[in-house]
Amino acid sequence: MELPGALYAPTGEGFTASALTIGPWDPALQHAGPPAALLAREAERAGGIPGGQTVRLNYDILGPVPVGPVRISTTVLRPGRRVELVEAVLDAGGRPLMRLSAWRMRTRTEGLPAAAPGVAPVAPHPAPAGVADSAPGEAAFFRSDVAYHKALEWRFASGGFNSPGPAAAWTRPRCTLVEGEPISPLQHLLVMTDAASGISAILDGSTATFANVDLSVSLHRPPRGEWLGMDATTVLGDSGAAQCSAVLFDADGAIGRSTQSLFVEPR
Template sequence: MELPTALYLPGDDGGFTATPLTIGPWDVTLQHAGPPAALLLREAERVSGIEGGQTVRLAYDICGPVPVGPVRVRGSVVRPGRRVELVETVLEVGERPLMRLSAWRMRTRADDPAAAVARDAEPHPAPLEPAGSRPEVPAFFTTDVAYHRALEWRFAEGSFNAPGPATAWTRTRSELVAGEPMTPLQHLLVMTDAASGISAALDWNTATFANVDLGVALHRPPRGEWLGMAARTVLGGTGAAQCFAVLFDEAGPIGRSSQSLFVEPRAQA
């Protein structure tokens, strides 16, 4: 099976065209939110005024489904500063904004040895390393080339294909934008929106549980080839749910994510 080499192809007009690797699980014409989240992060770092800074909080609002096709992103520094700044980026199709990111970035300094010791003492969220975890492909995508092929998935606990909490490792199989290696933070954003997918509390065939937002808070940047998340979805019983995940790399935890889910019965064909 030959896969696209990137999630997005850059256009001559400054926009991007999504490849089939962005296709989500609910509709083959719509993107999974992970790839556009990473594209918005890329733009936030591009317009940032703090060179080499650390992105510490990312708040995404998903205003509408993003079609598989041409998209544009724009960004601006809302609150400039030498030490901290607030950056906003927007993804649009035509004139319609479909996803928005508000990101706080900070100036960094050399790693504090005391902080490194505390980090090393914290238990790792994954019970197994990537090499000992189980490779798995989700059964609920309706086309073989889609979002799930952009990453290699290995499960330390739980499963794509059974309900309940799960802990999974991922590594990249593609570039974000053609011609550019995917950075660890971009990889993290491509992965993290799938937290509610790996920890699904309902049957994919009978219910939809799409998220309307994504929040990521990081105490340090991700590093290395393998990144992962330990995710749990909590149903509210009223058509709303929340998904929470601990994010990590091979050295240990790096932060947390949250998603608000809109739950409803799935229309039967």
């Protein structure tokens, strides 16, 4: 099966989504991972700190994003030479559907203070197994053969798409984010991270809806390398809400964390 080469194709006014953005609930609607990455791309391009590091990304999902043309507008809410706050808003048909608030910082590699004596160094990646010892996985619940689950190669160190409960997975991109340019490690991370609640689901998707209304990602360093991963857990409350949290990592160790708030109801 030949897959599209990118999640989005640029147009004169914005971008057009490919079939690789299709989510599990409706073949006409996107998974939130690809538009999250696209918003981060635009926020970085709008920022005024050359080579800056994006350290926190807060997404509000205002409505489902259709598979089709989208546009993104950006605003630098707090300019600065050392830190800046950038907002990016995705809309389709004139309606805002996802909003990103991103803090970015100036980077430096020299003159940094050392950790206090006795503080342990960052541990290796938290996954139970590395990429080579993890099992390939395919999601059985997507309605379309070509959809979001094919945008990444998946290797599960524990758990899996089709088994409920916590899961740890490695991923590698099978496509680029935007046609004609390479996908960056941060873009790859954001395409992947919204799936944390999917790989760690504790409810049967055929009988329950558990859609996240937000995504928050905090990073203490940039991701690097071909393979990135997440170790995710979902906790179900007793009032129709759930919370998913994940440790994000690459082959060198942990890089940050993500959280998602989920709205839960019977189908």
